[in-house]
Amino acid sequence: MKNIGKGIYVYLALVIFAPLLFQDDYYLSLLVITGIYAIVAIGLSIVMGLTGQISIGQAAFWGIGAYTSAVLTTKYEISPFLALIAAAIIPAVFAFILARAIAGLSGYYLAMATLAFGYIIQILISEWESVTGGATGMIGIPSIDFFGESELGMYYLVWGVVTVVLLFSLNLVESRVGRAFRAIHKSEIAATSMGIDVRKYRLLAFVVGGLFAGLSGGLYAHYVGTLDPQPFGFHESIVFITIVVIGGMTNIWGALVGTFVIEMIRAGLTSLSDTFPALSGDVDTIVYGAILVLIIMFMPEGLVPKIQSMVQSYKHRRSTATVVVQKNKERETAR
Amino acid sequence: MTAKFLQVDKITMDFGGVRAVDNVSFSVEPGEIVALIGPNGAGKSTVLNMISGTIPPLQGEIYYQGKPLSKLKGHEYSGAGISRTFQNLQTFDDMTVLENVMVGLHARTKSELFSCGIRSLSARREERSMREQALEWLEFVGLADLKDQLAGNLAYGKLKQMEIARAMVAKPKLLLLDEPAAGLNHSETLEMSKMFQKIKYLGTAILLVEHDMDMIMSIADRIIVLDRGKKIAEGTSSEIQANPKVIAAYIGEEKEEEPIQTSKKSSSQRVKKKTILSVKNIVARYGPVEVLHGIDLHVSEGEIVSLLGSNGAGKTTLLNCICGLHAAKSGTVEFNERDISKTSAEKIVPLGMAHVPERRQIFSTLTVEDNLYLGASHRLSRGSSQQIEKEIKDVYKLFPILEERKNQLGGTLSGGQQQMLAISRALLSRPSLLLLDEPSLGLAPLVGKEILEIVKRIRDEWGTTVLLVEQNARAALAISDRAYVLSTGKVLMHGSAEEIMNHPEIQSAYLGKSQTFVDSPEVQSADQVQA
Ligand SMILES: Nc1ncnc2c1ncn2[C@@H]1O[C@H](COP(=O)(O)OP(=O)(O)OP(=O)(O)O)[C@@H](O)[C@H]1O
Ligand SMILES: [Mg+2]
Numbered sequence: 075m076k077n078i079g080k081g082i083y084v085y086l087a088l089v090i091f092a093p094l095l096f097q098d099d100y101y102l103s104l105l106v107i108t109g110i111y112a113i114v115a116i117g118l119s120i121v122m123g124l125t126g127q128i129s130i131g132q133a134a135f136w137g138i139g140a141y142t143s144a145v146l147t148t149k150y151e152i153s154p155f156l157a158l159i160a161a162a163i164i165p166a167v168f169a170f171i172l173a174r175a176i177a178g179l180s181g182y183y184l185a186m187a188t189l190a191f192g193y194i195i196q197i198l199i200s201e202w203e204s205v206t207g208g209a210t211g212m213i214g215i216p217s218i219d220f221f222g223e224s225e226l227g228m229y230y231l232v233w234g235v236v237t238v239v240l241l242f243s244l245n246l247v248e249s250r251v252g253r254a255f256r257a258i259h260k261s262e263i264a265a266t267s268m269g270i271d272v273r274k275y276r277l278l279a280f281v282v283g284g285l286f287a288g289l290s291g292g293l294y295a296h297y298v299g300t301l302d303p304q305p306f307g308f309h310e311s312i313v314f315i316t317i318v319v320i321g322g323m324t325n326i327w328g329a330l331v332g333t334f335v336i337e338m339i340r341a342g343l344t345s346l347s348d349t350f351p352a353l354s355g356d357v358d359t360i361v362y363g364a365i366l367v368l369i370i371m372f373m374p375e376g377l378v379p380k381i382q383s384m385v386q387s388y389k390h391r392r393s394t395a396t397v398v399v400q401k402n403k404e405r406e407t408a409r
Numbered sequence: 410m411t412a413k414f415l416q417v418d419k420i421t422m423d424f425g426g427v428r429a430v431d432n433v434s435f436s437v438e439p440g441e442i443v444a445l446i447g448p449n450g451a452g453k454s455t456v457l458n459m460i461s462g463t464i465p466p467l468q469g470e471i472y473y474q475g476k477p478l479s480k481l482k483g484h485e486y487s488g489a490g491i492s493r494t495f496q497n498l499q500t501f502d503d504m505t506v507l508e509n510v511m512v513g514l515h516a517r518t519k520s521e522l523f524s525c526g527i528r529s530l531s532a533r534r535e536e537r538s539m540r541e542q543a544l545e546w547l548e549f550v551g552l553a554d555l556k557d558q559l560a561g562n563l564a565y566g567k568l569k570q571m572e573i574a575r576a577m578v579a580k581p582k583l584l585l586l587d588e589p590a591a592g593l594n595h596s597e598t599l600e601m602s603k604m605f606q607k608i609k610y611l612g613t614a615i616l617l618v619e620h621d622m623d624m625i626m627s628i629a630d631r632i633i634v635l636d637r638g639k640k641i642a643e644g645t646s647s648e649i650q651a652n653p654k655v656i657a658a659y660i661g662e663e664k665e666e667e668p669i670q671t672s673k674k675s676s677s678q679r680v681k682k683k684t685i686l687s688v689k690n691i692v693a694r695y696g697p698v699e700v701l702h703g704i705d706l707h708v709s710e711g712e713i714v715s716l717l718g719s720n721g722a723g724k725t726t727l728l729n730c731i732c733g734l735h736a737a738k739s740g741t742v743e744f745n746e747r748d749i750s751k752t753s754a755e756k757i758v759p760l761g762m763a764h765v766p767e768r769r770q771i772f773s774t775l776t777v778e779d780n781l782y783l784g785a786s787h788r789l790s791r792g793s794s795q796q797i798e799k800e801i802k803d804v805y806k807l808f809p810i811l812e813e814r815k816n817q818l819g820g821t822l823s824g825g826q827q828q829m830l831a832i833s834r835a836l837l838s839r840p841s842l843l844l845l846d847e848p849s850l851g852l853a854p855l856v857g858k859e860i861l862e863i864v865k866r867i868r869d870e871w872g873t874t875v876l877l878v879e880q881n882a883r884a885a886l887a888i889s890d891r892a893y894v895l896s897t898g899k900v901l902m903h904g905s906a907e908e909i910m911n912h913p914e915i916q917s918a919y920l921g922k923s924q925t926f927v928d929s930p931e932v933q934s935a936d937q938v939q940a
Contacts, residue, residue, distance in 0.1 A: 242526040249525035249532060250511075250518055250539070257501050257512050264499035267461055268575070269487030269516025278522055324503065386697050 081327065082241075089233045093226055102225045108337040109232035110294050115317045115329035116236075116243050117286030122315070123323030124252065125279040126259035128185040131172075131192035132314045135165040135284040137199055137306025139291025141206055144215045144301050149205075154218045154296050161292025162285050168195075169284025173277040192311050199303040211302030218296045232293055236330075239286055243326045246282075255279055309359065316362045320369050322376025331378050336362070412475030414439045414614060415460070415583060420469035422455050422638075424821065429455045431638035432469070437583070442605060442615045444625045446649075447635035448659055448853045449825025450810060453618040454496050456635070457585050460616070461493040462486040473583070488516035492576035496587035496618070496824040496851065498768070500568050502561030506552060509560050510543035513575035546574040550604065562695040565767050565847075566592040566720035566880075570601070577608065584608065586617040588824065590624055591850050592767065594719055594880045596917075602628050620825075620853055622660060626650065634659065661855040682710045684746075685842055685874050686731070691740035693726050700726050702898045703740070708842070713868055713875045715885040715906065717915070718895035724878045725767050727895070728844045731876070732764040733757045744842065759787045763840035767847050767878075769831045773820025777811055777830055780819050784834030797837070804833040807863060824851040832860070836867065842874045843867070849881055857881070861888050886910045 096102055118132050143161035146152045152160075176187045199206050206212065220227040246252045254275045257265040262272050295301055313336065321332025340358055347354040373380050415437040422430040430452040437443050445453045459466045462483045471478040473491065481489060492513070501509050518539060520532040547553045550570040555563065560571065569589055576584055590598045602624050605615055619625055625632060626646040634642040634649060636658045642649060649655055686708040693701040701723045708714045716724045729735035731742050733754035741750045749757055754764075763784075772780050781804065785797045805812035808829040814822065819830060828851050835843060848864065849857035861881075865888040867873050879885035886892060889906040894915060902912070909915055 245528045246522070246526045249528075249536065250515065250520045251522050251525040253504065253508055253512050254515060256504060257515075260501045260503065261499040263463060264495065264501070265512075266483040267463065267487060267493050267499075268512050269484050269579070270512075271482075271484045282522070383696060389697070 082244075085240075085330075086237070089237065093229055099225050102229055104337060104341055106225070106229050106232050106297060108333055109229075109236045110290050110297065111314075111317065111337060112236050112330050112333040113232075113239050113290035113293070114287045114314055115321070115333050116239050116326060117283040117290075118314050119318045119321075119323055119326055119329040120243060120246070120255070120286075121279050121283035122318055123325070123328070124247065124255040124259065125276060127180070127276060127279065128315075129188045129280070129283065130185055130308070130311050130315065131188035131190075131195070132283065132287055133306050133308070133310035134192040134195035135169060135287035136291040136294070136310070137195060137303070138165040138168055139288030140295040140301055140306070141199060141212075141291075142288070143292035144212050144295040145205055147216050147296070148212060148214060154216060158289065158292040158296075161295075162289040165288030165291070166281050166285035169280045170277065172284075173280035177273050177277065189308070189311075192308060196303055196307040199306060206303070207301075209303060211300060213300045215295050215299050215301065217299060218293075228297055232297070235289065235293065239289075240326065240330065247326060251275070251278070312359075313362060316366050319366060320377060322378040322380070325376070325378045325382075328376050328378035332376070335377070339365075413437075413472065414441075414474060415616075416472040417456070417460065418470050418472065420456070420459055420466040420471060422452070422459065422464070422467050425817075428638050430459070430466075430635075433635065433638070433640050434469075435633050435640065435643060437614050437616055439582070440609055440612050440614050441630050442609055442617070442628055444629035444632045445616060445618045445635065446620070446622075446625060446632060446659060447641075448637075449829070449851075449856060450637075450823040451635040452638040453635055454587055454823060457493065457587050457616070457618060460583075461491060461585050484516075487513075487579050487581075490580075490582035491585065492579050492581035492583075493585035494569070494572035494576050494587055494589060496591075497827075498565070498568050498572065500560045500571065502559065504560060505557050506547065506560055506563065506571055507540070507543055507556040509571055510547055510575045510578050511539045513578040514539045514542060517579055542578055543574070546578045547571075549577070549607075550574045551600070558698070559696070562698065564592075564721040564725060566594075566597060569593070573604070577613070581613055584613050584615045586615060586619075588619055588851055589617060590619055590621045592720065592847060592880060594717075594882065597720060598624055620851065620857065622854055659853060659855060661858065682712075684708070685710045685744065686876065687743040688727075688731060689741045689743075691727065691730055691742070692738045693723070693730050693735060694738055695726075699738075700898050701730070701737075704895070704898075704900055706893055706900065706903075708874055708876055710841075710874055711868065711872055712890045713864065713877060713888055715882070715889040715892040715909075716876065716878045716895060717882050717885070717892055717909070718901070721897075722895040723898045724895055725846055728764065728846050728876070728878060729766075732762055732844055734764070734766075758838060758840075761839075761841035762844065763835040763838045763842075764844040765831050765835045765846060765848060767850065769827050771819040771822075771827055771830050771834065773818065775819055776816050777819060777822070778815040780830055780834055781811075781837055784837035785839075788839065800837055800839075804836060808833060825853060825856065828852055829856075832863075839871075840873060842876065844876050846878045847880060848877070849879060849884070858884065861885065864888060882915075883910075 092105060093102060096105065114132060114136055118129060121127050121129050139161040142164045143157040146157040146160055147154050172191055176184060179187055200209050217223050218228065218231060220231040254265065254270045257268065257270055258272050258275055266272055317332035317336050318329055320335055321328030321330065339361060343353055343358050343361065369376065413436045417433060417435050419432050419434050420430060421432055433456060445456060447453055458464045460471055462478065462481060465479060501512060518535050520535050524532040544553060544556065547556055550573055552567060552570055552574065555567065560568065563571065569592060573589060590601055593601060598621060605628050608615060629646060632644060632646060632649045633640060634655050641658065642652050642655050684707050688704060688706040691701055691704045692699065704727055716727065718724055726735060730737040733749065733752055737750065741748055744760060744762060772783065781801050788797065810826055811829055811833060814826065819827065822830060832848055845864065848860050852860060861884050864875055864877065868875055877885055877889065886906045886909060891904065892906050892909040893903040894901045894909065
């Protein structure tokens, strides 16, 4: 635990007690959705922030996970928990195949390839009617019985998964594999000469990202109960990227904080659009775009790293201040 | 063929029609220190790149312990016992120094993704042992107290040392070093020489590229000389020093113990001129760490002023504060009586200040010529382009190799060629004040000597004022009017070049004798590292 720091205790307390503060189902449902997005975002920050690979196709893995779990439970009546495992594994396999296919690409080429992959998957979902229900989608996806089929049960399940994913990722960052990811990001030549198999680790990062996204997709399917292809495209992929950039790509906590910020904005816009109908529709895209631009201009490192460095220099100033005070005192006593 | 430890067999490399390495063969014995020297662009780094697997040879083969290296993949070299450092630093800047060195252990460790994610018992045990080994090597190179600093905040010379720790932690049998002493001052270089002797006694063979002839002569068992891609000589240090071909191509005529001459005339004759740069009480920090604690300094028009001091003393940071690349925490910088403390770097250049940073920062995806034009870009509107073309021609006269390579991409130049380009680019902005951060870094001795001559000529002919950071303190003082000595972020002393030159403390720490020999290696402390 020592690598992870005290933040984790604050986090755990918040997760456990938040439902006491927000007993209203509406707020609880916001928190569940936030958790679901956070899982994808954490995976993406491993792919993008640590390893430095841009993926504009993360919503596709999310969709594959959602449909895998939905199809297995509705058509084959498999238990949702088993289906969730499949929802994690199948997107991971897709991620593996994709990463093999695009090995060696980086920068814009990688971005374009993942973008194309995202489109292909979304089209596949809409066209494969016999299985996915096409554009009309699927209904009646069973909800998960986690200590009762309640909003609260779902909250604890989702945030339980977030916590596992978060701890796994935080551990990873400060480990041999995490350092290999970060090394590749900075210098492939140096990484290779230290014995790091660049292709292998880039692929691994992709697989982890796909696995987390798929798991989250499965939870999403069971939570909302109906699916259609619409959320699993370019728009949502961009939302995931925005989340990660806002929070701070290089920091796993950043993914969590970024998700909160974005979901709060989204909820705010939704409630405002009740009074101002002009704010409905794709206005959120414009807002995210604006935020993205502002962050890149004024805080390129993202929220969490920024706050960390501010805290650090504050602490430093305080400690130097105490030293000065002490010195003054010493001087006085010497007199 | 009897299986040699390392046998380089007729390797050749071409870059876009230019033969960078031409049919080169040599061998290295276990535990031997072999030096690879030669003019800038001779192909030394390219040879190292081929041996370390970074680029495969076009022709020829390299045998390592009897087996052809072409069978290995790039990432398998480290595990096979071949480690390296890089001429243009390849450090992981957003990791701590300790983490950087731990990456060096990658090939010697096993924990995979899942066990790392759950922090399994074996992963934790391995992590602990990696940490311990990395620390031992950081202590060995003398960086243990900086282990938790971000590598991006370290001085150039310290990073060079960190790269050595990162390579050595893998316990290689063959260590490839590309200009390890670049950016180190005299006493630091001596320390490093001792370090290499210890490494040798640990049984690791070293193949090193270096322009510091004192260092080479004192530690190399054998020296191989390259020129224009071809091997022109091989032998012991005394053989090489006497070889006329090598003297002509590389070392230059040795003027025995040059008497130190400071430009006395200029400093005493000069009437008090107006102050062009005035720095008052500059405080600077990286994150929470304060690296400059209130620096005062002034430079008068037409002066050459040297900034001396060991690695990490804050020289580069000070230059960065002056030219606006680093925001000082407090204090003021006045340039031509104008406060530029809050002015951003790109607005300072048109005011007449040019900066040649230590890490060169040339535009690697632009050609040499385009890099030069960019240097003059802010004058394009005023000066006619013919005038600038003429000036570029003048610059080509200073560095003929740049003209030869004017269509090559900046990033593919050899280290020394990049240095020449960076200096040329700064000259083309016709600055009234030129900030030079280690201009002779990575230059062959002949060119390195010349570059300081050029600096002096620029001052004499164009009246350019120069603030100079240079590890070769002796050479720097010889052309300077005044000098400041920095130590751990403070001005330790300042005065005329002559005063500084004759100060006993400075002499022992930065100047040394011109020819140096290394004490016998301390085998005891090497044992500690091995344990
Ligand atoms: N990728 C490349 N494309 C084109 N030319 C290249 C490339 N890499 C190196 N060269 C050229 O090959 C020659 C040898 O370069 P190399 O870096 O090996 O020189 P070096 O001996 O290490 O010189 P220095 O002492 O300046 O570091 C140089 O002329 C350089 O410009
Ligand atoms: Mg080189």
